Amino acid sequence: MQVFYATQFVLPLPPGHRFPMGKYQLLRDRLAAELPAIRLMQALPASDGELALVHKPSYVQGITDGTVDPAILREIGFPWSAAMAERARRSVGATISACRAAFSEGIAANIAGGTHHASADRGGGFCVFNDAAVAACLMQAEQARLGRRLRVAIVDLDVHQGNGTARIFRGDDSVFTLSIHGQKNFPFRKEPSDLDVDLPDGCTDDEYLHALEGALAELERRFDPGLVIYLAGADPHEGDRLGRLKLTWDGLEARDRRVFDWAWQRGLPLAFAMAGGYGRRMEDTVQAQVNTFGVAVSYWQRWQNRRR
Numbered sequence: 001m002q003v004f005y006a007t008q009f010v011l012p013l014p015p016g017h018r019f020p021m022g023k024y025q026l027l028r029d030r031l032a033a034e035l036p037a038i039r040l041m042q043a044l045p046a047s048d049g050e051l052a053l054v055h056k057p058s059y060v061q062g063i064t065d066g067t068v069d070p071a072i073l074r075e076i077g078f079p080w081s082a083a084m085a086e087r088a089r090r091s092v093g094a095t096i097s098a099c100r101a102a103f104s105e106g107i108a109a110n111i112a113g114g115t116h117h118a119s120a121d122r123g124g125g126f127c128v129f130n131d132a133a134v135a136a137c138l139m140q141a142e143q144a145r146l147g148r149r150l151r152v153a154i155v156d157l158d159v160h161q162g163n164g165t166a167r168i169f170r171g172d173d174s175v176f177t178l179s180i181h182g183q184k185n186f187p188f189r190k191e192p193s194d195l196d197v198d199l200p201d202g203c204t205d206d207e208y209l210h211a212l213e214g215a216l217a218e219l220e221r222r223f224d225p226g227l228v229i230y231l232a233g234a235d236p237h238e239g240d241r242l243g244r245l246k247l248t249w250d251g252l253e254a255r256d257r258r259v260f261d262w263a264w265q266r267g268l269p270l271a272f273a274m275a276g277g278y279g280r281r282m283e284d285t286v287q288a289q290v291n292t293f294g295v296a297v298s299y300w301q302r303w304q305n306r307r308r
């Protein structure tokens, strides 16, 4: 299974910064050690033209050369550096490559990404560019050249609402945005997705899985995707500092299995990205993500068996 990374580009963050940058390298090391079916591949940076499918060229330029409005940088929460700009481009490139690989192999992943708080002209909440949105638009453009109209479902199960993605695709009926998130959590002003499911603080496995089931059924009633982009946030876990929900390991794994199975049963290619995870112990976030990859590999294997 092809998994794209940009972990060699580490953001220089001041000491004590609350973003757990180290989790990406930890995840990559564990995947390399524990899941031999995974082929780790270096992501290429997204180009200006690719980013411009979603983002304002002036915003892309401002991130690239560091002239972006300081107020936007504060909303993003990372200090600007050349490495920050490069990493943001690579993270979009990783989701693009994962989508292409998903068309040929059924399932592929980005070890980072899921930066769903970024909209056309600004970032926010540790998100610079919106990788899923750019990848969705680029896949649509590539398929259009083959004479096909591609409809994309973005299934966002990060615990925070996908406000940037919702804004980008408002009024676009070729992309369906589903967000299942904590009602009382960031962002406090939510943007309407095609389908939003608000969960109460302390939400348990059963409540969560029930909500997911209902949301997938509604998605299916209203939309007929040809590609799924899944944001498999680890932050609904009960050990998360920012999540406010109470999902167990088993609950999170059942969530992942439900999404992968749903796409598999329908023969839908699926690319997934990690999105958020802020475990009180970083190892817990990485464990949740390793579990996601374990489920993904089992479904990827099914795709390979079917193709033979």
Ligand SMILES: [Zn+2]
Pocket (backbone or CB within 6 Å): 158, 159, 160, 233, 235, 275, 276, 277
């Ligand atoms: Zn999140």
